Amino acid sequence: MSKRQISMVLDLNKCIGCNTCSIACKRLWTRDEGMEYMWWNTVNTLPGKGTPKNWEEMGGGFRDGKAKPGHIPTRDEFGEAWAFNYTEVFEGGKKGKGSHLQPAGKPDWGPNWDEDQGGGSYPNGYSFYMPRICNHCSNPACLEACPRNAIEKRREDGIVTVNEERCRGYRFCMSACPYKKIYFNEQTKTAQKCIFCFPRIDQGVAPACARQCPGRLRFVGYRDDEEAPIWKLVEKWKVAIPLHPEYGTEPNVFYVPPLNPAAFDEKGNIDESKPRIPDEYLISVFGPQVLDSLKILKAEMAKRKAGEPSELMDILIAYKWEDNFGGFDRDPQTIDWQMTAGETHPMADDSNGRFAGSDEVSPVKIIDPRAKA
Amino acid sequence: MKAEYIKNVDLKQLRDLKSSFWKKVQANKLPMNPTPVAMQPTQAIRSEWEDKPFGLVEEVSLSAAHNGRFIAFRLEWKDPNQDAKRNDNSIFSDGAAVMLASEPGAPITMMGAPGLPVNILYWRADEGETGRNIVAEGIGTSKTVDQEMVVCTEHWADNKWQLIIARPMKIETKESIAQLSPGEDMSYGVVIWNGAGGERAGIKSYAAGRDQLVVGEAG
């Protein structure tokens, strides 16, 4: 057990599916060889197959307190990092013919392949975005599964990390994690996963996915900090709930579920008695607590509409962006990462990101993503 | 079984699967068994493998020879697939290891015990020639102490692996590895992982030698 637990809440009503979070993470952590296909942060459209493809059917986690066997997602299921014809497009091309940018081969799956497909049918089609990171679970199935004790849960904040010195690439964690948030690196032959940007957390800086989110929908902080949004959203207002609580790993990432508009009837009139997103679907994703959460949200919205104050609405509106971060609000640009990361840190000499600067978007600088910095 | 003393061979010859002396060294056939599911260290592994077959390799032939400075173990077993490359997350490599008791009484089947270490000379197909010198004091405690001292020669053909794992008999180190001298004996075992069956870690075939491994004396 960790002494305190760091946590994230994501308000799904504000997610625009832009994947800025995914890119912020990619730029910071998964640019090395062997990591090309990794997206520690993913954003998918629900209903949908997700990343990896059909991950909700891959098992893992615990049922009735017992470990449930799981499947190791293949590279195809995650979606390969496609090779593009950059040289042809930018420097060559065929004489007299234009070339357009395209991946080699004929890919038939990728990390956000079924974007915006959603579910339902006209006029009651519906969809919402689902950004996901590792849940830094309180009962992590990945940690339980590892025979080498290579997965650690940090005492000070409960962040779950892989100790790559101990990892021998056995991948039991990959079958055990029911959220399928662990990748295998073929170069290092080790498992790799979201680290909740712990080198930033150690310096009081929120994770890159949270700071970079233009929707300002990510909240960060300790679960027991009663002054901060996490505790208020999860414990006090009980509107933030975990994804698939039935997996039994006790996630520490929570979601404010999507508010559900009313459905249209056969005549095309709004029927207030029927929700557009079927309750059963929401329950299958977030568990039965989702209906209570939506009730509370609607009641507070109504209060606010009537001109009454609502603490809950004020938090979710996020008037002051820094207030989302439960004290982890330091600007990464103000930190000398080279020094704090230490000279022996394997990433300290990467001059093009990571510890050298910050995640904030740099002035226009186009880099061929295939070129090694 | 006996690690025969072979006169006038160097390490290169000891490591050569084709060296003629191997024909004169007696090969011991050891029946292999899957490690019991109950002995697997985590719930996730036990629940995944309780109904799934593993320990696919049923027999290994083991012989051993030394030249006074280096010792070589020769292993041969049937395996219809050569699993050496990992080109997907769900693909695993073949592997094999010889286990030696570093201390008298170290339990081979338990991979040692606290205070009773075993020394594991380890090969994995995707790591090739470079073997690992590993020490363990019980299941789940294995630790690579170096990747220099153990060298391997491998060959797969006709549905069969042939492998030599060699090491200096004595290594100066603080780690509790087995130090071998002519005339001594120790308990031993063999472990094999069949990658195609998803075997890795404790999911494997093992054989514990019923006798002692005797290091042959010169003469």
Ligand code: SF4
């Ligand atoms: S989400 Fe998966 S990888 Fe992350 S802590 Fe939970 S079980 Fe482990």
Ligand code: SF4
């Ligand atoms: S950056 Fe924010 S708004 Fe954009 S996809 Fe990620 S979570 Fe959603």
